[in-house]
Amino acid sequence: MRGRSVPEGWKRPYLEQVGPRLRELREAVGLSRPELAARVGMTRSSIRKLEAGDHAPRPQTVARLAAALGVTPDRLTASAPDH
Numbered sequence: 262m263r264g265r266s267v268p269e270g271w272k273r274p275y276l277e278q279v280g281p282r283l284r285e286l287r288e289a290v291g292l293s294r295p296e297l298a299a300r301v302g303m304t305r306s307s308i309r310k311l312e313a314g315d316h317a318p319r320p321q322t323v324a325r326l327a328a329a330l331g332v333t334p335d336r337l338t339a340s341a342p343d344h
Contacts, residue, residue, distance in 0.1 A: 280313055
């Protein structure tokens with residue numbers, strides 16, 4: 262599944278949280294972008310765009326990313342406090 266492009270003019274608080282958190286968690290578990298992409302059925306480019314906040318991840322994508330990283334979707338979206 263692919264992320265959706267961010268609507269023009271939309272202040273992206275959700276994306277501003279997901280992108281950096283995705284990269285932080287990916288690096289913390291020692292995965293490269295290609296490795297994470299393979300685990301969730303995405304391309305390396307899609308992972309890069311998500312980390313940069315260029316695409317809005319769908320809820321299903323967030324769930325697959327979280328599972329691959331061994332965290333809850335809330336942790337990935339930063340709605341849960343850091344531990």
